[in-house]
Amino acid sequence: MDVVAEVEAAERRIRPHVRETPLVAAADSGAADMRLFYKCENLQATGSFKARGALSKLLSLSGGEIGRGIVTASTGNHGAATAFAARRVGARAIVYVPEGASPAKLAAIERLGGEIRRHGVDSVESELKARAVAEETGAVFVSPYNDPQVVGGQGTIGVELARALDRFDVVYVAVGGGGLIGGIAGWLKARRPATRIVGVQPENSQVMRQSVLAGRMLELPSLPTLSDGTAGGVELDTVTFPLVRDRVDEIITVTEDEIVAAMRGFMAVEHMMIEGAAGAALAGMARQRASLAGRTAVVVLCGANIALDKLKAILP
Amino acid sequence: MDVVAEVEAAERRIRPHVRETPLVAAADSGAADMRLFYKCENLQATGSFKARGALSKLLSLSGGEIGRGIVTASTGNHGAATAFAARRVGARAIVYVPEGASPAKLAAIERLGGEIRRHGVDSVESELKARAVAEETGAVFVSPYNDPQVVGGQGTIGVELARALDRFDVVYVAVGGGGLIGGIAGWLKARRPATRIVGVQPENSQVMRQSVLAGRMLELPSLPTLSDGTAGGVELDTVTFPLVRDRVDEIITVTEDEIVAAMRGFMAVEHMMIEGAAGAALAGMARQRASLAGRTAVVVLCGANIALDKLKAILP
Numbered sequence: 001m002d003v004v005a006e007v008e009a010a011e012r013r014i015r016p017h018v019r020e021t022p023l024v025a026a027a028d029s030g031a032a033d034m035r036l037f038y039k040c041e042n043l044q045a046t047g048s049f050k051a052r053g054a055l056s057k058l059l060s061l062s063g064g065e066i067g068r069g070i071v072t073a074s075t076g077n078h079g080a081a082t083a084f085a086a087r088r089v090g091a092r093a094i095v096y097v098p099e100g101a102s103p104a105k106l107a108a109i110e111r112l113g114g115e116i117r118r119h120g121v122d123s124v125e126s127e128l129k130a131r132a133v134a135e136e137t138g139a140v141f142v143s144p145y146n147d148p149q150v151v152g153g154q155g156t157i158g159v160e161l162a163r164a165l166d167r168f169d170v171v172y173v174a175v176g177g178g179g180l181i182g183g184i185a186g187w188l189k190a191r192r193p194a195t196r197i198v199g200v201q202p203e204n205s206q207v208m209r210q211s212v213l214a215g216r217m218l219e220l221p222s223l224p225t226l227s228d229g230t231a232g233g234v235e236l237d238t239v240t241f242p243l244v245r246d247r248v249d250e251i252i253t254v255t256e257d258e259i260v261a262a263m264r265g266f267m268a269v270e271h272m273m274i275e276g277a278a279g280a281a282l283a284g285m286a287r288q289r290a291s292l293a294g295r296t297a298v299v300v301l302c303g304a305n306i307a308l309d310k311l312k313a314i315l316p
Numbered sequence: 317m318d319v320v321a322e323v324e325a326a327e328r329r330i331r332p333h334v335r336e337t338p339l340v341a342a343a344d345s346g347a348a349d350m351r352l353f354y355k356c357e358n359l360q361a362t363g364s365f366k367a368r369g370a371l372s373k374l375l376s377l378s379g380g381e382i383g384r385g386i387v388t389a390s391t392g393n394h395g396a397a398t399a400f401a402a403r404r405v406g407a408r409a410i411v412y413v414p415e416g417a418s419p420a421k422l423a424a425i426e427r428l429g430g431e432i433r434r435h436g437v438d439s440v441e442s443e444l445k446a447r448a449v450a451e452e453t454g455a456v457f458v459s460p461y462n463d464p465q466v467v468g469g470q471g472t473i474g475v476e477l478a479r480a481l482d483r484f485d486v487v488y489v490a491v492g493g494g495g496l497i498g499g500i501a502g503w504l505k506a507r508r509p510a511t512r513i514v515g516v517q518p519e520n521s522q523v524m525r526q527s528v529l530a531g532r533m534l535e536l537p538s539l540p541t542l543s544d545g546t547a548g549g550v551e552l553d554t555v556t557f558p559l560v561r562d563r564v565d566e567i568i569t570v571t572e573d574e575i576v577a578a579m580r581g582f583m584a585v586e587h588m589m590i591e592g593a594a595g596a597a598l599a600g601m602a603r604q605r606a607s608l609a610g611r612t613a614v615v616v617l618c619g620a621n622i623a624l625d626k627l628k629a630i631l632p
Contacts, residue, residue, distance in 0.1 A: 019338075022359070028427050043338070043359070047587045104584060111344050111585075264624065268420060269427075271363045271620035273589045304587035308580065312631035315624050 056153025083114030155183025372469025399430030471499025
């Protein structure tokens, strides 16, 4: 895929529909020996960056495709984002979720107009069903990351960073399927080639990191992680793999304890709610803090969607 | 005081220095029989609206006054806001706090460049000391609410509301010393006279409400409340009293349970952190929810500064 062209086409499509989220200087940035900024996708519509990719995809569809409707599978941010984008383009959105998915998360999808269908015992089964239904009915299946238009949408964060800051040296991004970091790195490496792009994965679920080290996408198990938005397996044919392999400088891992510490420290000082994947990106920055003297770093806070019981569990 | 002139002068002074905070449609607004917006002062610089009033005051000072420095007393949002504003105008800010004030709150003031002085066992004693020091040294004492320029600064929220929305019927605002609601009501009743302004106080601390009912400022005891930003006594000569008495349509009270329920419900759906006083305003709106059909309401989310242990205690 031509990622720069995809990002720039997405930028034109989605601009009236997404928030240009704030780039906030860290509260202790002034006293430190570096400049640190947070890109606040926690304040994006639907509470995460996923609104960008879903809008980019749905706004690229023909009237006929929109008429046949949208199908996806996700209990999380991507499901809410797809429902949100479908409402914007006037499409029906059916969202497959596993039996037993969290009612709070389903409520968010329904509030945005998505129609919930329960199928299967886990996300693999519900996704297979969603793909089969799309195949049968002619509806458009929207992947959370394995889609050029979706990746292009996420990459508009890079465009906004370049608009907001004359110079930045390093960007920290949590990595799951690679859509977010692939879009950002794909665009920045072309337009701001001196920028270092650091991916962050939880030690407990590092499929993309191990795959890049191996030179090909691997099927690997994952352990539970607070960074649930980046957890789990990745499709073997994903369009994001070459992007992440070629344009991301390194992918580092962080422990669950590091994620908790980063989230606590951030919330105590900045008073914004963030989800675990944003905590992973913060923890990655903290790991490399000593190397950042004199530099300008950006941490992408990818979303705010943390369940209140999880939030409670990590508070001191 | 000529509150409209004060607000409009403050608007000119502070505009380059404050954030025009987002006015966000409530996530479930679409499905409801009303329109509901949140004015997100939780996303204001320093994490609360207090930055507006402190900037308004400090930007109104002469060079000589700035040279003699700023003194205030507050462990909370006003202390941080005064330190923030002082840095902007190049003044030294000394902030008196009681012995035993929470280290997390003091850290926020120090991060912003404020100099902490510990004095006395409670906020009354530390404020008396701050006023005495200002008197002795010629420094400027900055009151959190009993000051026309401070009230004018808080009122710029009304200006932003009028800029963002063609029409709104009701605004809910938490009430402590009355600076926030006095500034907002003072300006809106002149420029958008059909707007209903509803003040909200916790049942546990309702000095301003009882004072308005009595027709004069009263000295009354308060019980502890989650809405700590609005708690406690109010100066008997406060400039805010006539404003609140004459321009606020009513002041209602909410219980601690209602505040907790409102904060939980908001955080679960909107994924933003808010402090107890913002929860009080939300709870006030919830109390009147049945009367809001067909109308447009705004809840002023006055700040985000909640200690993590308090946040933990209210989560389900």
